[in-house]
Amino acid sequence: MHFIQKKDLGYNKDQLIYFSMSDQTLAGGIDTFQEKLTEHTGIEGVARTSNLPGRTFGRTGVTPEGTSEDDIYIWRNFSISPAFIPTMDMKIAEGRNFDIEIDSGNDGIVLINQTAARQLGWETPIGKRIFLEGNDSLGSEVIGVVKDFHADGLQQPIEPIIIYKLPEGTGRTLVARIKKGQLPHTMDFIKDTWKELYPDHPFDYNFLDELFDNLYRRDIRTGTVVNIFSAFAIFVACLGLFGLASFSTSQRLKEIGIRRVMGASSINITKLLVSNFLKWVALANIIALPLAWIASKQWLQGFSYKINLNVVTFILAALISIFAAIITVTFQTLKVAHSNPADILKYE
Numbered sequence: 350m351h352f353i354q355k356k357d358l359g360y361n362k363d364q365l366i367y368f369s370m371s372d373q374t375l376a377g378g379i380d381t382f383q384e385k386l387t388e389h390t391g392i393e394g395v396a397r398t399s400n401l402p403g404r405t406f407g408r409t410g411v412t413p414e415g416t417s418e419d420d421i422y423i424w425r426n427f428s429i430s431p432a433f434i435p436t437m438d439m440k441i442a443e444g445r446n447f448d449i450e451i452d453s454g455n456d457g458i459v460l461i462n463q464t465a466a467r468q469l470g471w472e473t474p475i476g477k478r479i480f481l482e483g484n485d486s487l488g489s490e491v492i493g494v495v496k497d498f499h500a501d502g503l504q505q506p507i508e509p510i511i512i513y514k515l516p517e518g519t520g521r522t523l524v525a526r527i528k529k530g531q532l533p534h535t536m537d538f539i540k541d542t543w544k545e546l547y548p549d550h551p552f553d554y555n556f557l558d559e560l561f562d563n564l565y566r567r568d569i570r571t572g573t574v575v576n577i578f579s580a581f582a583i584f585v586a587c588l589g590l591f592g593l594a595s596f597s598t599s600q601r602l603k604e605i606g607i608r609r610v611m612g613a614s615s616i617n618i619t620k621l622l623v624s625n626f627l628k629w630v631a632l633a634n635i636i637a638l639p640l641a642w643i644a645s646k647q648w649l650q651g652f653s654y655k656i657n658l659n660v661v662t663f664i665l666a667a668l669i670s671i672f673a674a675i676i677t678v679t680f681q682t683l684k685v686a687h688s689n690p691a692d693i694l695k696y697e
Contacts, residue, residue: 350572352656353565359498360402361438364532365557366539367401367524376521378546385542386525391535393528394436397520400427402500403560410482411511413469421482424465425500425508428515434495436526444475444493447514458514459489463497465509479511489513502564503654524557587677590626594681598622615683622682623675630674634667641666 370376379397386395400406406425412418431447433439442463452458459479466474478488497507527535543552562569598605605618642663649655 350565350569353503353568356499356503356654358402358561359439359496361526362402362558362561364527364529365437365524366527366536366554367522367557368554370521370523372550375547375550379521379523380518382542382546383523385546386523386539389535389538391528391531391538393526394432395523395525396432396436397430397515398427398433398522398524399429399515399520401522401524401557401560402498403502403557403564406500406510409511412480412482413471414478414480414488422468422509425510426513427510428513428520430515430520433515433524436524437498438526439498440496442494442496444491446493452514456514456516457487457489458492460493460495460512461491462495462507462510462512464507465511466494468509499654502561504564504652506653583673587673590674590677591681594622594626594678597625598682619679619682623678626674626678627671630671634670638663638667 368375368382370379370382383395383397386392406427408423409426410421411424412421429447431449431452434441434446444460447458447460461474461479471477474491474494477491479491480486480488495510495512499507500510525539539554540552543550601622608618608621642658645658649658
């Protein structure tokens with residue numbers, strides 16, 4: 350889960366707020382709302398899009414230049430305004446982004462991601478043309494390649510994506526990046542602006558990092574349950590060890606008293622008693638660690654992007670279990686080991 354939270358997604362999901370303006374009334378005022386957000390000093394960028402990472406993407410059939418009409422690739426697609434790439438903090442690997450001035454009125458251009466370029470084997474994709482399904486005789490020119498980004502959670506591999514230029518005045522999803530350290534007062538401004546433009550609609554917004562976290566809600570919940578039950582299991586195991594240590598030492602009081610009389614130190618007696626328990630803890634680790642390795646391996650198979658299991662982690666787990674056993678057993682055996690041998694043997 351730490352790997353998931355720190356993985357480079359190809360964009361920065363922090364401080365990104367988005368609004369779904371599918372309602373006709375909301376869509377009617379989206380231009381004014383976008384303009385007001387753009388003017389605020391606490392907002393770095395505002396853009397429109399037809400979709401966002403973390404949501405379901407549509408698919409379209411495309412025929413790349415240099416292939417036959419029968420070679421149709423099914424790619425994900427969505428449309429963006431030119432401000433989307435910088436607002437999302439995405440990177441252009443080759444070529445350029447859409448530009449309002451240069452590309453005004455030109456809808457025959459597209460961006461693709463690196464995975465799409467690799468799938469086609471294009472070493473120089475800039476300037477190549479992609480034809481859509483249907484009667485697309487002119488095709489669309491590839492003007493840029495976007496660095497790969499995760500449109501889904503890390504359970505899924507990155508797929509080829511084609512990105513269209515959003516026609517001016519369209520796009521029902523508005524995304525804005527709030528500057529760091531300016532979230533509270535900027536949110537107040539956004540809320541006041543919303544109420545001014547849409548007095549009859551509740552303030553409806555979402556943060557992209559929350560959308561991303563929802564993709565792993567089941568895994569986070571599983572991790573929480575595992576942690577709780579692991580802590581409970583360790584607690585119960587320690588109680589069991591404590592009880593066994595009490596019973597074992599009480600059964601060996603005479604032996605302990607004789608050893609003390611013969612000159613054995615408290616430390617030597619403690620080591621003797623503890624070592625009897627440690628061999629069973631070691632055996633438990635020999636049984637448990639391979640099973641834990643197999644279970645972890647199978648769980649990680651559900652993620653296309655994941656950590657590699659490290660043997661050090663399992664060794665550390667074994668050492669911790671041994672340490673917990675030593676602490677638990679030593680607490681009980683030390684009392685007996687420090688007892689006066691005369692008190693132990695006078696009833697024997």
